[in-house]
Amino acid sequence: MKNLIGIEDFSKEEIDKLIEISKDIMTNKTKYIDKCKGKILATLFFEPSTRTRLSFESAMLSLGGNVIGFSSASNSSTSKGESLADTIKVVSGYSDIIAMRHPKEGAPVVAADNSNVPIINAGDGGHNHPTQTLLDLLTISKEKGHIDDLVVGLCGDLKYGRTVHSLVTALSLYSNIRFVFISPKELKMPEYVKTTILDKKGIPYIETNDLEGSIPELDVLYMTRIQRERFSDIAVYERLKDVYILDKKKLENAKKDLSILHPLPRVNEISVDVDDDQRACYFRQAENGRYMRMAIILKLLGEIDFENKSHDNAIIDNNLRCQNDKCITLEERGLKPLVIKDDNGKIRCKYCEHDISVI
Ligand code: CP
Numbered sequence: 011m012k013n014l015i016g017i018e019d020f021s022k023e024e025i026d027k028l029i030e031i032s033k034d035i036m037t038n039k040t041k042y043i044d045k046c047k048g049k050i051l052a053t054l055f056f057e058p059s060t061r062t063r064l065s066f067e068s069a070m071l072s073l074g075g076n077v078i079g080f081s082s083a084s085n086s087s088t089s090k091g092e093s094l095a096d097t098i099k100v101v102s103g104y105s106d107i108i109a110m111r112h113p114k115e116g117a118p119v120v121a122a123d124n125s126n127v128p129i130i131n132a133g134d135g136g137h138n139h140p141t142q143t144l145l146d147l148l149t150i151s152k153e154k155g156h157i158d159d160l161v162v163g164l165c166g167d168l169k170y171g172r173t174v175h176s177l178v179t180a181l182s183l184y185s186n187i188r189f190v191f192i193s194p195k196e197l198k199m200p201e202y203v204k205t206t207i208l209d210k211k212g213i214p215y216i217e218t219n220d221l222e223g224s225i226p227e228l229d230v231l232y233m234t235r236i237q238r239e240r241f242s243d244i245a246v247y248e249r250l251k252d253v254y255i256l257d258k259k260k261l262e263n264a265k266k267d268l269s270i271l272h273p274l275p276r277v278n279e280i281s282v283d284v285d286d287d288q289r290a291c292y293f294r295q296a297e298n299g300r301y302m303r304m305a306i307i308l309k310l311l312g313e314i315d316f317e318n319k320s321h322d323n324a325i326i327d328n329n330l331r332c333q334n335d336k337c338i339t340l341e342e343r344g345l346k347p348l349v350i351k352d353d354n355g356k357i358r359c360k361y362c363e364h365d366i367s368v369i
Pocket of ligand 1: 060062
C-alpha cells in the first residue's frame with residue numbers, strides 16, 4: 011500500500027520525479043485529463059482549509075476523477091463520537107484514495123493502519139504537511155531553476171508551523187543548503203528537527219530573531235503565519251502575532267532574485283504592498299499546488315513506479331505512552347502503544363514521533 015504520511019516516505023529521486031511530472035502536467039494538460047477516470051478521491055478535512063482541500067479536489071477533477079468528502083469535523087459522524095479508525099474503514103470502501111487533514115498529530119498513521127486505499131496526509135496538527143512541502147519544492151525549482159546551493163530563511167512560527175518541519179526535512183536531501191531560522195524564542199524550530207535532521211547530516215543553520223538583518227543574504231525567504239489555533243495560552247499569541255511583518259521597506263537590501271514564499275493563509279506577516287513585487291511567489295506557489303497534487307495522486311494510484319517506506323517497523327511497548335498532549339493516541343480508542351527506535355537510538359511515538367525515551 012502506498013501512502014504519503016511524511017515527506018520521508020519519498021526518496022530524493024521520487025521527489026525530483028514528482029517535480030518533473032508536475033511541470034509536464036502544466037505544459038501538457040490534455041495528456042492527463044483521463045488518467046483517473048472512474049476513480050474517487052475522498053477529502054476528509056477535520057480542520058479548515060482553502061488551498062489544500064480545493065487544490066486536491068481540482069487535481070482529481072482535472073485527472074477525470076470524482077470527489078467526495080467533508081470540510082469540517084462537524085459535518086462528519088466523528089461529531090457523534092465515531093472513532094477515526096471506524097471513519098477510515100468506512101470511507102475506504104467508498105473511495106480509491108483519501109486526503110485527510112486532522113488536528114491531532116499522528117492521525118494519518120492511524121488512518122493508514124485502517125485503510126484499504128492510499129492515505130495522503132493533508133496536515134496533522136502542528137506536525138507535518140508533506141504535500142505542501144512538495145509544492146514548495148516545485149515552486150523553488152521553477153522560480154530559481156534549482157533546489158541545491160541556496161540560503162533559505164524560514165521566518166515566523168517555526169514551532170507550530172507544520173509546513174516548515176516538512177520543508178527542512180526535504181531540503182536536507184539537497185546539496186549545499188544553509189538555513190536561517192528567524193523566530194521569537196518562544197517559537198523556535200523544534201529540537202528534533204535540528205538534532206535528528208540537520209545536526210546528523212552536518213547541515214549548517216543559525217537561529218536569530220532578526221528578520222531585517224537576515225534578509226540580504228537569503229535566496230529564499232519562507233514566511234509563516236503565527237498559528238493562533240495551536241496556542242494553549244491566547245495571551246502569548248496576542249503578544250507574538252505581529253512580531254514579523256514583511257513590507258517593501260524591509261526588502262530594500264534583499265537580493266534582486268530573492269524568492270518570497272508563504273504557504274498561506276497569511277494574516278499580517280506579509281504586507282499587501284509586497285504582492286506586486288516579482289519576488290513575491292506565494293500566489294504562484296498556491297497555484298502550483300494543483301499540479302503537484304495531480305502528480306501525487308497519479309503516483310499513489312500506481313501510475314508511476316516507486317518504492318514506499320513502510321511505517322510498520324514499530325514495536326509494542328506497554329510501558330511507554332506518548333506524553334504529547336496533541337498526539338492522536340490520547341484521543342483515539344483502542345490504539346496499541348507502538349513505538350519506533352530512530353537512527354540515533356531514541357524511542358519515539360510511532361504516531362506523532364515525539365521523543366519518549368526519557369519517560
Ligand atoms: N497552505 C495551506 O495548507 O493552506 P490551507 O490551510 O488553506 O489548506
